[in-house]
Amino acid sequence: MPSKRSKLVVATLLVRASVSVACTAIGVGKDASASGYPIVAHSEDAGSMANDVRLIRVPRKQWPAGSQRPLYEWSATYPRVVNPALSPEYAPASGEPETVPLTNIPQVAETWGYWDTDYGVQNEKGVSIGESTCSARTVGWSTAKTYGFNRAGIEDLSKLAMERCETARCAVETMGSIAVELGFYSADSGLPEAPAYSGSSECLLVGDAMPGEIWIFNVMTGRNNASAIWAAERVPSDHVVTIANAFSIRNLNLSDSENFVHSPNVTGLAEDMGWRNVKGESSTDIFDFFAAYGYTPAQGDRTAIAPDGMTSAQADANGQLYQFYSGRRIWRIFSLLSPSEGAKLDSQKGNLPLTTSPYPPSVAAPKRSVTLRMVMDTYRDHYEGTPYDLTHGMSAGPYGNPNRAATPHNLTGQWERAISMHRTSWSFILEARPAARSITWFGWDAPHGTAYLPFYAAAATGGPESYHSHDGHMSKYSQNVAWWAFNLLNQYQDLNFHAINKEVRSKSKEVEDLAMQSVLAWELEADKLHDPAAALRLLTERSNAFATQAVAEWWTFAGLIFSKYNHYVVMHNESEIGTDVLGQVLPEWWLSSPEVGFTSWSPDGPYHGKTLDSGALEAMANTGGVELSAAFVLGMLCTGLLSASMSATIAYKMGVRSGRKSLDNMDQGYYYKQT
Numbered sequence: 001m002p003s004k005r006s007k008l009v010v011a012t013l014l015v016r017a018s019v020s021v022a023c024t025a026i027g028v029g030k031d032a033s034a035s036g037y038p039i040v041a042h043s044e045d046a047g048s049m050a051n052d053v054r055l056i057r058v059p060r061k062q063w064p065a066g067s068q069r070p071l072y073e074w075s076a077t078y079p080r081v082v083n084p085a086l087s088p089e090y091a092p093a094s095g096e097p098e099t100v101p102l103t104n105i106p107q108v109a110e111t112w113g114y115w116d117t118d119y120g121v122q123n124e125k126g127v128s129i130g131e132s133t134c135s136a137r138t139v140g141w142s143t144a145k146t147y148g149f150n151r152a153g154i155e156d157l158s159k160l161a162m163e164r165c166e167t168a169r170c171a172v173e174t175m176g177s178i179a180v181e182l183g184f185y186s187a188d189s190g191l192p193e194a195p196a197y198s199g200s201s202e203c204l205l206v207g208d209a210m211p212g213e214i215w216i217f218n219v220m221t222g223r224n225n226a227s228a229i230w231a232a233e234r235v236p237s238d239h240v241v242t243i244a245n246a247f248s249i250r251n252l253n254l255s256d257s258e259n260f261v262h263s264p265n266v267t268g269l270a271e272d273m274g275w276r277n278v279k280g281e282s283s284t285d286i287f288d289f290f291a292a293y294g295y296t297p298a299q300g301d302r303t304a305i306a307p308d309g310m311t312s313a314q315a316d317a318n319g320q321l322y323q324f325y326s327g328r329r330i331w332r333i334f335s336l337l338s339p340s341e342g343a344k345l346d347s348q349k350g351n352l353p354l355t356t357s358p359y360p361p362s363v364a365a366p367k368r369s370v371t372l373r374m375v376m377d378t379y380r381d382h383y384e385g386t387p388y389d390l391t392h393g394m395s396a397g398p399y400g401n402p403n404r405a406a407t408p409h410n411l412t413g414q415w416e417r418a419i420s421m422h423r424t425s426w427s428f429i430l431e432a433r434p435a436a437r438s439i440t441w442f443g444w445d446a447p448h449g450t451a452y453l454p455f456y457a458a459a460a461t462g463g464p465e466s467y468h469s470h471d472g473h474m475s476k477y478s479q480n481v482a483w484w485a486f487n488l489l490n491q492y493q494d495l496n497f498h499a500i501n502k503e504v505r506s507k508s509k510e511v512e513d514l515a516m517q518s519v520l521a522w523e524l525e526a527d528k529l530h531d532p533a534a535a536l537r538l539l540t541e542r543s544n545a546f547a548t549q550a551v552a553e554w555w556t557f558a559g560l561i562f563s564k565y566n567h568y569v570v571m572h573n574e575s576e577i578g579t580d581v582l583g584q585v586l587p588e589w590w591l592s593s594p595e596v597g598f599t600s601w602s603p604d605g606p607y608h609g610k611t612l613d614s615g616a617l618e619a620m621a622n623t624g625g626v627e628l629s630a631a632f633v634l635g636m637l638c639t640g641l642l643s644a645s646m647s648a649t650i651a652y653k654m655g656v657r658s659g660r661k662s663l664d665n666m667d668q669g670y671y672y673k674q675t
Helices: 004-020 154-164 168-182 268-273 289-293 312-337 372-379 482-495 497-527 532-564 614-621 630-639 644-664
Strands: 024-028 039-045 056-058 068-071 103-106 114-116 120-123 128-134 201-207 214-221 228-234 239-243 260-262 362-364 424-431 439-444 453-456
Touching (some): 024 201, 024 312, 039 128, 103 168, 128 154, 128 239, 154 168, 168 201, 168 214, 168 260, 201 239, 214 289, 312 372, 372 497, 439 482
Antiparallel strands (some): 024 039, 024 128, 056 114, 068 103, 128 201, 201 214, 228 260, 439 453
């Protein structure tokens, strides 16, 4: 039996791990989309564990009568599965044994071709899926574990939807019925002695090319850690929608089968457990799915997560973690993609199951207002231009780095959770277009340092070799693996994020602009062939050639950045006076803090800076609006006339004020500005 202390540590780590790996999904209805086609998008925020970084092509296939379709406990790491029958690209590379299935179900006569990662991405008919791991009040495990009863994870459910469906409605109904029959489990459910409710369910956005719909799909394990409970809601065509690690179906209308579908007796467990929020529901036909089944670690309740020692402060912190980890992204995404509706939302509200006047599942956007570029840039966001901007302040360091590493599990506190994450393995934006013209815009590694490249969902063959190579993976470097080109440059940006990321984003835009122009040219060329099969072959050849060239250029671009930014200078040439160091000068506001140790240094110490005194900080905060000139403050710092803590406080407040001024000077045309 694990000790009480070890159980607490395991529980806390599981909570942090499950929340930290969580992804973000975005959808744009066809009437809100500038192209007139639905958009579904996803970021794979993998956390500290490795991901199998391959974009796999699963081909269309006819199956003999009596064939069986295996279901697996898919691995996140390389190789995610070994099964050449599913795809030649899933064949063993070095004699690996085939993956043992959890179970088999009857295969259908024909399965559609699709792009595949750990989840199904987009099929040849345009069915498109974006995923976000969610929290719930139930947990379930696979039969691969001695304590598990379930055989269907979201990995196989999403792939079965790709293989068998031509519409989003078919996809949600297929996934739901199989989950109920075989039992649903989440890969992030923790252990029976320490269940990770924070990652025990799954949420998807599912779009299609025809009739051009987007559906929200929420699924969790059912009663007694078995079977499944699920619900799906059709998103209005003029809306934008997002899922940020929490259920979002609020008003499940049990009498409206046109816009809502769900598992049998969907309310039963909630009613038996006393979870149904009857007071918050407008009628007996309306069921608040999120309020009933969403998970909340109660603030001040030390039994909410770890009954063996979690303090009230830790419980409070976990409650806030859930509230704003999800809620801030919802507010930001709506604000970016539908500014007028986003302006109506309170960024301080957060997102919990029983939040009063909660955020809506989706918001309206002006007709044809949301472009592909806007969705790409939303995934690159760190709350720039808002009070939550992760590129400003002491925690961002002197060069505005928004990336935050993991923190000790026993320390109470949290960062804002950005949309763009340094730990993202890949992201994609899916355009669900008819006539075999759906496009997967795929980007490796963190969105703020990637270029989204187009691949046709009905492609005649797989992607370039570097997209599915066995030569390398996350723990094995290889220049034959496209992911590494983007990952290396993303890591190097931390050297001076403010300067380098500007160049990276400029390069990304250049590549993406050319890609968008090329897509138009390719399709005009394909239309002249009057042969659908030949047209698909041409589009596949063009897109693969473009991706191969773009990755090669990215390697070259990475080399240029490596040589330009090194030794904390900016290199332009080899002449004695040709080195420009302005880009690497440490900012005055950062150097002025005694914690840094530059202005507080003396021959007698401190030699590494001083920790701020909380009492002096509080006293300074209570002094009101003391205005001091920079020269006066710096003079006081250097002559020692101010205490270290008081000096640091003033310097910090000046830095914040300077940061706010710089934010005010930003171009706010695209971003919603908090007032």
